[in-house]
Amino acid sequence: MATMVQAIRMALHVGEERLGVTDILGEDVGPPLGGVFTATQGLRTAWNTPLDERGIIGAAMGLALAGQRPIAEIQFCDYVYNTIDLLKLAGGMCWSSNGDFNCPMVMMTPVGSGIHGSLYHSHSFDATATHLPGWKIVMPATPRDAYGLMLSAIVDPNPVMFLAPKALMRVKSLPGEEIPGEPGDDKQLAKMIDAPLGDRSAWRPSWPDTPDLFIPFGEAKIVRAGETVTVVTYGRMVMECAKAADELRAEGITAEVIDLRSLHPVDWATIKKSVQKTNRVLYVNEETEVTNFGEHLIRRTVDELFYELHAPPRLLAGAFVPYVGLAPSLESASVPQRAGIVQAIRELAKHRP
Amino acid sequence: MNTSPIHHATNGVDAHLAPDLLVRMHELMLQTRLLEERLITMIRQGDGYFWIGGPGEEAFNVPLGLLVNKGEGLSHDYLHLHYRSSGTLLALGAEPIDSLRQMKSVKTDPYSGGRNFVGHYSARKWNVVPISSPIEVQFSMAPGTAIAQKRAGGRGITIVQGGDAGTAEGDFATCLIWASRPGNELPLLMIVTNNSYGISTTYGTQHGEPRISDRGKAFGIKTATIDGNDPEVSYRELQKAMEYVRTERRPFLLEAHVSRLYGHSSSSGANFVEDEVDGLARFEARLVERRILSRATLDDMRTRMTAELLAAYQKVREEAPPDPSSIWDHVFATKNVNDGGAR
Numbered sequence: 001m002a003t004m005v006q007a008i009r010m011a012l013h014v015g016e017e018r019l020g021v022t023d024i025l026g027e028d029v030g031p032p033l034g035g036v037f038t039a040t041q042g043l044r045t046a047w048n049t050p051l052d053e054r055g056i057i058g059a060a061m062g063l064a065l066a067g068q069r070p071i072a073e074i075q076f077c078d079y080v081y082n083t084i085d086l087l088k089l090a091g092g093m094c095w096s097s098n099g100d101f102n103c104p105m106v107m108m109t110p111v112g113s114g115i116h117g118s119l120y121h122s123h124s125f126d127a128t129a130t131h132l133p134g135w136k137i138v139m140p141a142t143p144r145d146a147y148g149l150m151l152s153a154i155v156d157p158n159p160v161m162f163l164a165p166k167a168l169m170r171v172k173s174l175p176g177e178e179i180p181g182e183p184g185d186d187k188q189l190a191k192m193i194d195a196p197l198g199d200r201s202a203w204r205p206s207w208p209d210t211p212d213l214f215i216p217f218g219e220a221k222i223v224r225a226g227e228t229v230t231v232v233t234y235g236r237m238v239m240e241c242a243k244a245a246d247e248l249r250a251e252g253i254t255a256e257v258i259d260l261r262s263l264h265p266v267d268w269a270t271i272k273k274s275v276q277k278t279n280r281v282l283y284v285n286e287e288t289e290v291t292n293f294g295e296h297l298i299r300r301t302v303d304e305l306f307y308e309l310h311a312p313p314r315l316l317a318g319a320f321v322p323y324v325g326l327a328p329s330l331e332s333a334s335v336p337q338r339a340g341i342v343q344a345i346r347e348l349a350k351h352r353p
Numbered sequence: 354m355n356t357s358p359i360h361h362a363t364n365g366v367d368a369h370l371a372p373d374l375l376v377r378m379h380e381l382m383l384q385t386r387l388l389e390e391r392l393i394t395m396i397r398q399g400d401g402y403f404w405i406g407g408p409g410e411e412a413f414n415v416p417l418g419l420l421v422n423k424g425e426g427l428s429h430d431y432l433h434l435h436y437r438s439s440g441t442l443l444a445l446g447a448e449p450i451d452s453l454r455q456m457k458s459v460k461t462d463p464y465s466g467g468r469n470f471v472g473h474y475s476a477r478k479w480n481v482v483p484i485s486s487p488i489e490v491q492f493s494m495a496p497g498t499a500i501a502q503k504r505a506g507g508r509g510i511t512i513v514q515g516g517d518a519g520t521a522e523g524d525f526a527t528c529l530i531w532a533s534r535p536g537n538e539l540p541l542l543m544i545v546t547n548n549s550y551g552i553s554t555t556y557g558t559q560h561g562e563p564r565i566s567d568r569g570k571a572f573g574i575k576t577a578t579i580d581g582n583d584p585e586v587s588y589r590e591l592q593k594a595m596e597y598v599r600t601e602r603r604p605f606l607l608e609a610h611v612s613r614l615y616g617h618s619s620s621s622g623a624n625f626v627e628d629e630v631d632g633l634a635r636f637e638a639r640l641v642e643r644r645i646l647s648r649a650t651l652d653d654m655r656t657r658m659t660a661e662l663l664a665a666y667q668k669v670r671e672e673a674p675p676d677p678s679s680i681w682d683h684v685f686a687t688k689n690v691n692d693g694g695a696r
């Protein structure tokens with residue numbers, strides 16, 4: 001069973017062999033390291049850039065304008081902030097030129113907390129990212145979704161942000177969620193596509209034959225079906241919400257957990273249908289809570305579903321403080337935890353208008 | 354005013370350029386100047402919201418446009434320009450009326466559909482990537498097209514241009530670094546058109562380096578600083594620099610001293626500045642002296658072009674603004690047009 005990072009790597013391989021990817025560029029993405037999370041090991045088109053995030057995004061834009069298919073990695077989303085005006089330009093390239101040019105590039109970057117990452121390896125980026133029109137934004141929660149969303153990102157004619165939850169990079173697929181063609185045995189897959197420790201100069205990966213499994217943007221996935229409360233989430237929080245829903249079954253509360261998978265475009269139809277059934281909704285993500293994407297979804301919920309709600313829509317998100325602190329007590333006080341999710345669902349379920 | 358030392362880099366050959374070429378350069382320089390003056394008149398008459406452009410840079414930008422290997426795709430030159438590039442665009446073949454359209458923010462503006470300021474060109478048919486207002490970002494994007502061209506082989510190069518003040522941005526350093534990675538040097542011509550001002554801040558108060566071009570030297574980049582107010586010098590030096598970049602597939606940093614004849618933009622009044630070199634006037638005097646053109650011919654040209662621009666203005670004035678609903682157009686592309694729509 002592939003981990004998410006292996007799934008990304010296999011998707012990138014398919015991208016460069018069959019879907020026209022020309023460049024996978026970023027800090028330490030080429031040999032010998034193949035990325036700090038190993039996402040780009042053994043890839044033919046991966047190359048190391050100078051330590052210059054603006055240069056990486058700028059070069060990817062130039063490559064895209066010149067008919068290439070670049071995938072730019074920002075090593076941690078914590079270091080993407082000095083590129084925001086370039087991201088703005090990439091998202092606006094088609095609009096500002098009135099359709100004369102488009103900007104088909106993928107920006108992939110690890111996001112979120114959960115790896116004891118301290119101040120500068122725990123940031124999320126989805127709130128800022130979703131403020132940038134012209135970008136499609138995806139955030140997988142499983143290896144299979146990471147694989148299929150990456151393939152869709154590669155062939156999209158627009159800039160696509162692929163936000164990969166840091167804490168899920170080493171999490172394996174669940175049974176039934178394998179990528180078709182991957183070997184069933186973890187050790188065998190590792191032997192095939194993980195670079196060995198030590199000298200790797202002679203190593204070549206042996207790629208499993210995986211198909212063009214495109215997961216379309218804007219199609220959410222119902223991770224747990226339920227009737228009492230709708231829980232809308234993405235990324236690392238999907239698993240936490242699913243586990244919270246499982247815990248609450250014993251109390252007779254069934255939460256319907258929706259994994260959005262893509263934020264732009266967002267699958268509003270699935271959210272709406274579920275809320276019309278449960279009449280209660282909780283949005284969960286780990287970004288800081290002020291001007292959070294969940295707030296946007298609450299606004300839409302109020303606009304369109306106000307008279308169908310039996311409880312105020314809620315958002316459970318990161319504390320609006322500058323950083324996520326390193327001590328576990330600080331981190332768990334800063335980003336949503338399972339107990340808090342359970343509590344919020346329970347309160348919504350019990351709320352009487 | 355340019356106070357920095359100017360090195361007239363020449364190859365020792367002092368032969369004049371062919372008269373036909375001089376006449377062609379002059380025609381485009383004059384057309385560019387008259388276009389800019391028409392745009393300034395439009396802003397004064399309330400036919401636009403903002404003017405910025407390149408009067409005072411014609412003697413450099415026109416030769417640049419004439420020397421470009423124009424076309425679409427990797428075998429042609431990519432242009433990452435800024436908002437003073439009308440001379441380059443006219444030399445490529447752009448129609449003056451289209452600049453009036455962008456100034457008037459009408460639907461027919463071919464560069465942005467009435468969305469952007471004047472001088473913010475986009476022309477995929479000539480590899481002119483969209484010009485944007487943020488200073489210097491083009492220097493971060495240019496390595497990308499140059500990487501693709503290096504890989505493709507051939508003689509296509511990337512040209513990136515910006516002002517002097519903008520070189521303080523990190524993007525300029527980005528470009529120097531990315532253009533000169535050992536073993537991956539890029540076919541990239543970096544141009545700084547130095548008018549010795551930001552908006553109001555003078556170069557000398559912020560920069561300790563006597564010449565911007567010297568910054569290329571630390572990276573092993575070939576450099577030159579030239580008098581960009583002289584079209585003959587500009588033509589020759591650009592030709593040399595481009596030939597080097599085309600054949601050696603390595604970067605070149607060219608600094609051209611130019612004038613800013615109507616100030617920074619309409620925000621600073623757009624009034625004619627008396628104390629800077631007027632490259633067009635100087636060139637015209639030279640053409641008359643060498644008996645290539647007569648004063649009478651020059652006057653006729655000016656009268657004819659002025660009338661043409663007036664007629665164009667009268668046409669544009671009647672053209673429709675963009676439809677409000679068009680704000681939703683092109684937020685997303687439905688296919689990739691940059692690779693000729695292949696995918």
Ligand SMILES: Cc1ncc(C[n+]2csc(CCOP(=O)(O)OP(=O)(O)O)c2C)c(N)n1
Pocket residue numbers: 437486487488489515516517518519520548550551552617
């Ligand atoms: C990043 C950024 N900062 C500030 C501005 C506002 N601004 C517009 S033009 C300009 C001066 C640019 O000077 P220079 O680079 O020398 O080019 P010039 O206009 O003189 O050709 C400034 C500060 C901007 N457009 N972009």
